[in-house]
Amino acid sequence: MADLKPEELIARTDFTPPRTGWMDTPTVIREGMFCYAAKPKSVATLGLPYPREWNPLDDDWKLPENWKEIIIEGMKDRLERFRTFKIFMDICVRCGACADKCHFFIGTGDPKNMPVVRAELLRSVYRNEFTKAGKILGKIAGARELTLDVLKEWWYYFFQCSECRRCSVFCPYGIDTAEITMMGRELLNLLGLNIDWIATPVANCYMTGNHMGIQPQAFVDMLDFFADEIEDTTGVRVHPTYNKKGADILFTTPSGDVFGDPGTYTAMGYMILFHYLKVKYGLDVTWSTFNSEGGNFGLFTSNEVMKRLNIKMYAEAKRLGVKWILGGECGHMWRAITQYMDTMNGPADFLEEPVNPITGTKFENAKSTKMVHIVEFTADLIKHNKLELDPSRNDNLKVTFHDSCNPARGMGMLDEPRYVIKKVCKHFYEMPRNCIREQTFCCGSGSGLNASEDMELRLSGGLPRANAVKYVQEKHGVNMLACICAIDRAVLPPLMGYWVPEVDVTGIHELVTNALIIPGEKEKTVNLRGEDILNKDEVGPEEYYTRPDFSGR
Amino acid sequence: MNEKYLYSLIAVIALFLVAYAGVEAAGLQWLFGIIIPYLAIITFIVGFVVRVKDWACSPVPFAIPTTCGQQESLPWIKPSKIDNPFSTGGVIIRMALEILLFRSLFRNTTCKINEGPRISYVWEKWLWLFSLAFHYSFLVVVVRHLRFFLEHVPVCFQILDKIDGFLQIGLPGVMLSGVVLLAAAIFLLLRRILISQVRYFSLAADFFPLFLIIGIAVSGIMMRYFTKVDIVGVKELTMGIVTFRPHIPDGIGAIFYVHVFFVSVLLAYFPFSKLMHLGGVFLSPTRNLRCNTRAHRHINPWNPKVKVHTYAEYEDDFREKMIGAGLPVEKEL
Numbered sequence: 001m002a003d004l005k006p007e008e009l010i011a012r013t014d015f016t017p018p019r020t021g022w023m024d025t026p027t028v029i030r031e032g033m034f035c036y037a038a039k040p041k042s043v044a045t046l047g048l049p050y051p052r053e054w055n056p057l058d059d060d061w062k063l064p065e066n067w068k069e070i071i072i073e074g075m076k077d078r079l080e081r082f083r084t085f086k087i088f089m090d091i092c093v094r095c096g097a098c099a100d101k102c103h104f105f106i107g108t109g110d111p112k113n114m115p116v117v118r119a120e121l122l123r124s125v126y127r128n129e130f131t132k133a134g135k136i137l138g139k140i141a142g143a144r145e146l147t148l149d150v151l152k153e154w155w156y157y158f159f160q161c162s163e164c165r166r167c168s169v170f171c172p173y174g175i176d177t178a179e180i181t182m183m184g185r186e187l188l189n190l191l192g193l194n195i196d197w198i199a200t201p202v203a204n205c206y207m208t209g210n211h212m213g214i215q216p217q218a219f220v221d222m223l224d225f226f227a228d229e230i231e232d233t234t235g236v237r238v239h240p241t242y243n244k245k246g247a248d249i250l251f252t253t254p255s256g257d258v259f260g261d262p263g264t265y266t267a268m269g270y271m272i273l274f275h276y277l278k279v280k281y282g283l284d285v286t287w288s289t290f291n292s293e294g295g296n297f298g299l300f301t302s303n304e305v306m307k308r309l310n311i312k313m314y315a316e317a318k319r320l321g322v323k324w325i326l327g328g329e330c331g332h333m334w335r336a337i338t339q340y341m342d343t344m345n346g347p348a349d350f351l352e353e354p355v356n357p358i359t360g361t362k363f364e365n366a367k368s369t370k371m372v373h374i375v376e377f378t379a380d381l382i383k384h385n386k387l388e389l390d391p392s393r394n395d396n397l398k399v400t401f402h403d404s405c406n407p408a409r410g411m412g413m414l415d416e417p418r419y420v421i422k423k424v425c426k427h428f429y430e431m432p433r434n435c436i437r438e439q440t441f442c443c444g445s446g447s448g449l450n451a452s453e454d455m456e457l458r459l460s461g462g463l464p465r466a467n468a469v470k471y472v473q474e475k476h477g478v479n480m481l482a483c484i485c486a487i488d489r490a491v492l493p494p495l496m497g498y499w500v501p502e503v504d505v506t507g508i509h510e511l512v513t514n515a516l517i518i519p520g521e522k523e524k525t526v527n528l529r530g531e532d533i534l535n536k537d538e539v540g541p542e543e544y545y546t547r548p549d550f551s552g553r
Numbered sequence: 554m555n556e557k558y559l560y561s562l563i564a565v566i567a568l569f570l571v572a573y574a575g576v577e578a579a580g581l582q583w584l585f586g587i588i589i590p591y592l593a594i595i596t597f598i599v600g601f602v603v604r605v606k607d608w609a610c611s612p613v614p615f616a617i618p619t620t621c622g623q624q625e626s627l628p629w630i631k632p633s634k635i636d637n638p639f640s641t642g643g644v645i646i647r648m649a650l651e652i653l654l655f656r657s658l659f660r661n662t663t664c665k666i667n668e669g670p671r672i673s674y675v676w677e678k679w680l681w682l683f684s685l686a687f688h689y690s691f692l693v694v695v696v697r698h699l700r701f702f703l704e705h706v707p708v709c710f711q712i713l714d715k716i717d718g719f720l721q722i723g724l725p726g727v728m729l730s731g732v733v734l735l736a737a738a739i740f741l742l743l744r745r746i747l748i749s750q751v752r753y754f755s756l757a758a759d760f761f762p763l764f765l766i767i768g769i770a771v772s773g774i775m776m777r778y779f780t781k782v783d784i785v786g787v788k789e790l791t792m793g794i795v796t797f798r799p800h801i802p803d804g805i806g807a808i809f810y811v812h813v814f815f816v817s818v819l820l821a822y823f824p825f826s827k828l829m830h831l832g833g834v835f836l837s838p839t840r841n842l843r844c845n846t847r848a849h850r851h852i853n854p855w856n857p858k859v860k861v862h863t864y865a866e867y868e869d870d871f872r873e874k875m876i877g878a879g880l881p882v883e884k885e886l
Contacts, residue, residue, distance in 0.1 A: 006670075010666070010670045013666070015666075015750070016749060017749055017750060017752075017753035021557075021753070022753065022754065047860065079611075080611070081611075081612060081614060081855055082611070082612070082613075082614060083608060083611035083612060083613045083836065083838055084613070084617065084838050084839070086607070086608060086611050087608055087611075087833050087836055087837060087838075090604075090608075090827075090829060090833060091827060091829055091830040091833035091834070091837075092827065092830075093759070093827045093830055094751075094754055094755055094756065094759050094827070095658070095680065095684070096680075096748075096750065096751045096754065097657075097658055097661045097680065099750055099751075099754070100662075100663060100664040100750075101662075101664075106664055106666070106672065111750065111753050111754070114750070114753075114754060116754050117753075117754050120754060131825070132825060133758070133825050133826070140560055140757045140758075141756070141757070141758055142756040142757070142758055165619055168619045168839055169619055169621050169657065169660065170657055170658070170660055170661055170662075171657055172651070172655050172657050172658040172684075172834070173830055173833060173834050173837050173840075174619060174651075174657065174837040174838075174839035174840035175837070175839075176617065176619060176839045179617065179839075206862050207862060207867075207870070208867075208870075208871075209867060215871060215874060216871050216874060216875045216878060216880055217871075217874040217875065217877055217878035217880075220878045220879070220880065221878070242880055242881075243880055243881050244881070245881070289875070289880060290864050290867050290868075303614070303615070303857075304857055304859050307857070307859050308859045308860065308861050308862075311859070311861050312861075312864075315861075315863070315864060316864065319864055337847070338846055338847055339615055339616055339617050339618075339846050340615055342846065342847070342850045342851070343614070343615055343616070343846075343850065343851045343852065343853050343856070344853070344856065346850050347850055361627065361628075363626075363627075364848065365624065365625050365626045365639075365845070365847055365848050366847045366848065367847075367848050368847060368848050368849055368850050369846075369847040369848075371847070376626055376627060379627060379630075380627055383627070383629060408620070409619055409620055409621070410617075410619075410620060411620055411624055412620035412621075412622060412623055412624030412632075412633070412637040412844060413624055413626070414622070414623045414624075415623050415630050415631075416626060416627070416630060419630070432674075434662055434674035435674075437622075438620065438621040438622060438636070439660075463670075463672070464664075464672055467670065467671065467672045468672075471671075
């Protein structure tokens, strides 16, 4: 992939659909566009059906003999259990409003990536098996037989959808392709047809508490290492607590931020913030090694698997006897928390309705799940002047904000992150309106597609986002893309590197703690990344540090 | 010529010939004027009710509304009460705007990749505009036709007629709704035929109702303005149908039976087709649920029991390492 230049990639994208109809255009599974098959060990860990070695490029997928029966039964079962599935199969009029809303369609030009066609892949089989018109009229009614090629096509395209829900914003009936993809993936999982980038994190999370498979002692080591780093740049030693019974708040966040840059700086940000709140206000926040994952790749497998992973959050909060749970910056984690958690594993009546003990603010909107988003929490602290901030420490940054799909369209957290950014950075610029807020574009790697083998898919799908960043880079000199999602922090750097070099990626709490004046900190010259924190163009270091308003003093 | 719309066009032409020949050659007025309409109405009502009931009775395991605006959170952040409705009132307004004004479709954009590459998104109002025109003119046409089924025409219908015919062109005066309906249906059809992307995913089932509705509009317009059917006879027939004393008056032209046959086919086809979006739009769980899932627990009627990996099992797996790292444990070694 890396050998294909951006101009070459874009030149290949052709929006003219093939002359043959989509049912008559065979799908070719192409390298760079798919993720490797699930390893049998990971599938077996969860006790999911048909663990085996198989390869998407092989003709033989080693399916069970009665695979067709399993799928049709699975469809029937889901049609009875989900109104969404039934309605979304029945009422689409194929108006096409969704067609060019999909980042994968825009980036690849592949007409089967139009949300309407993605859904038709499944609908055609639904009509054939479950509707009279389909049974009688067949192809004229848009019905087709479920064949091995159809199954392979499902697999290819349901793992080319990041469940971002952008199309559902535009659909006049609210048809949600994420829901259709989720159904499609549940069906594929009945045959053991998951991808490894989902199956292995799921197995890891199930056994060790997080997607990365970080064992408890290693988790502590990693955070200790961050504490060293923090001490180097700020002169302050932070002391995170783990699995602490009787703490006020349990904190849970994606393990991705503990694992790789630049998410690690966001993790350091959390640690600094908790230290600050402990020292200033006596707030006791604990991390958990058992519940060391906020994300939930079960969401990309099946609702049952999602439930099996999610249940740890409440279980651990109950065991530790905390008041409520604080959740870190993560995208699909918040979809799971907002729209599934309470239904699946609630009611969490052993927790208290969340109140910020420092400001007294009641988080009324979270009174049932008892989970507060850290950006809501921080916004509340800033609003009540509980954080001492020096935004000039972020003067070297010109920031724009990428709304992550799930907090935007599965939650509606749009203004809180903007409020926080504007309070800690002086230079903030919005991307164009059609690319942010509820119309935001996916990073191109969501829903478990953030592997390395599908890099071409990721870079193509990320084009609309990257292009909007490029626009503000050219117009305002933006050099930092802020986001509130761990997958974003892992995948946007290579995306930016490819399409918009010289734009870096950050979590919001890295920006917050860059600006935060920590009691006892040394004179700060560099940020958490070890970069100079002053804007060299505007003022020299001498002048900067002798300024009367220099707050690092 | 694309087979998908060819099939649909042929089907509608065949329907026309069946009705025309049936009446003109075979004299089957009673079949096309009474029996088929009755069957069609029954099919429509029963089919529609069964379908909607089936949807309505299906469980909604999870509340998954698409949030299209700012959530209700901190008191000083202004929530989007309609696009991210926390309350039932907000949901009602959201649904009303969706159903009456096609709010989501109003957001439609088209995307273009320009040199650079530079991607642009332009507000695409035509689909929204013509869809709205199509549905509302259809509604007005349907309401206007109620005069055929009522002994006395209520005042509101007379006013509607006046508004509809305000242009006062021609004799009988041109009714705007019929013209708009035909124009909008043709727009929607041409869009499907001419835009290659839309043509790509359109099915015969998308062309058929459009051709049929165009057939209904054309036959209706023919009757009103050109061939002039015996309107008194028509009213006698329609009143016979609604009062369950059906009979066939003499002298109604075949074009009328063609019109009625098209409508009958549309009604009978309705519950088995995508036209059921009329009922489904009310039940779409991404639009008709409150976005308050963190404040109020949504119940899944079939919430499954699942196997979990407990903390105790986890500690058993890692106890030694946890103690080594100074982590508290429930059970010592």
